[in-house]
Amino acid sequence: MTRIYAIANQKGGVGKTTTAVNLGAYLAAAGQRVLIVDIDPQANATSSLGLGASQLPRSLYDVFSGDADLADVITLTSRMRLDIAPGAHALAALETEAVEAIRDPYRRSFLLRDALTPTLHRYDYIFIDSPPSLGLITVNAMAAAHGVLIPVQSEYLAMEGLGQLLGTVEQVRKALNPDLSIVGLLLTMYDARNKLSRQVEEELRAYFKDLVFTTVIPRNVRLGEAPSYGEPVSTYAPNSSGARAYQQLAEELLIRDGVLAPAPEGAAS
Numbered sequence: 001m002t003r004i005y006a007i008a009n010q011k012g013g014v015g016k017t018t019t020a021v022n023l024g025a026y027l028a029a030a031g032q033r034v035l036i037v038d039i040d041p042q043a044n045a046t047s048s049l050g051l052g053a054s055q056l057p058r059s060l061y062d063v064f065s066g067d068a069d070l071a072d073v074i075t076l077t078s079r080m081r082l083d084i085a086p087g088a089h090a091l092a093a094l095e096t097e098a099v100e101a102i103r104d105p106y107r108r109s110f111l112l113r114d115a116l117t118p119t120l121h122r123y124d125y126i127f128i129d130s131p132p133s134l135g136l137i138t139v140n141a142m143a144a145a146h147g148v149l150i151p152v153q154s155e156y157l158a159m160e161g162l163g164q165l166l167g168t169v170e171q172v173r174k175a176l177n178p179d180l181s182i183v184g185l186l187l188t189m190y191d192a193r194n195k196l197s198r199q200v201e202e203e204l205r206a207y208f209k210d211l212v213f214t215t216v217i218p219r220n221v222r223l224g225e226a227p228s229y230g231e232p233v234s235t236y237a238p239n240s241s242g243a244r245a246y247q248q249l250a251e252e253l254l255i256r257d258g259v260l261a262p263a264p265e266g267a268a269s
């Protein structure tokens, strides 16, 4: 079974792309066949994996405009089992173009789901890296997904906007995709020395309980550097705290999804 997860938060710069790329890379390293769908016009996931959006002949935009199938735009990265459906700046026009071209708002919401269907059998995990908005692109991501993974920056005002985001998930569930669930909330850019980080964690765990991943992603400079080398942190700096955290997150997700058995009680991790 393919698991499709939308990584979403309308707040900018909270670690959506970093999570898509590095969680994807570690799942691929663990033997899972992974596709990252870069549906963000910023195309940051594409460039983080060393692919220049402007040099690629085709992108997701060509899929949505009906000029290519998803299989034709999927590009292999230099990592084994990690593929990407590249994003492009042209995607920014999608919202207005789709509204003009497709009168039925229901059909407009399933562009991505329909595009993914023929390639599902090739992947165990598909991560959709969404832009920082709750517009048509993010709705398409949620309509195509089984779950939403929400990175939350461990900073001031982290919780602001979460209500609106969860409201959108609920609306998509009701109107478009009854099977949509919340995969989990992920604390990112965590600094254990910072009181604010600890407060955000406390609040989030008190409110969302088990929905919050046990794994916390620390603020780590290697995570910020890796994209400029076009590499996931798993190869750029495998011993960094950021790398270890994303590896642990991959394991936690595999256990949550029932792919890996939990380590026996008392076993060293």
Ligand SMILES: Nc1ncnc2c1ncn2[C@@H]1O[C@H](COP(=O)(O)OP(=O)(O)OP(=O)(O)O)[C@@H](O)[C@H]1O
Pocket (backbone or CB within 6 Å): 011, 012, 013, 014, 015, 016, 017, 018, 019, 040, 042, 044, 130, 131, 132, 188, 189, 190, 217, 218, 219, 220, 221, 223, 224, 225, 227, 242
């Ligand atoms: N844990 C971390 N430690 C240090 N830097 C990080 C961490 N996570 C992400 N960054 C850096 O912070 C910036 C924002 O991260 P990222 O691009 O993943 O966020 P985003 O939510 O995808 O942003 P956008 O909303 O613009 O798509 C990037 O420069 C990234 O390299």
Ligand SMILES: [Mg+2]
Pocket (backbone or CB within 6 Å): 016, 017, 018, 040, 044, 045, 129, 130, 131
């Ligand atoms: Mg991003």
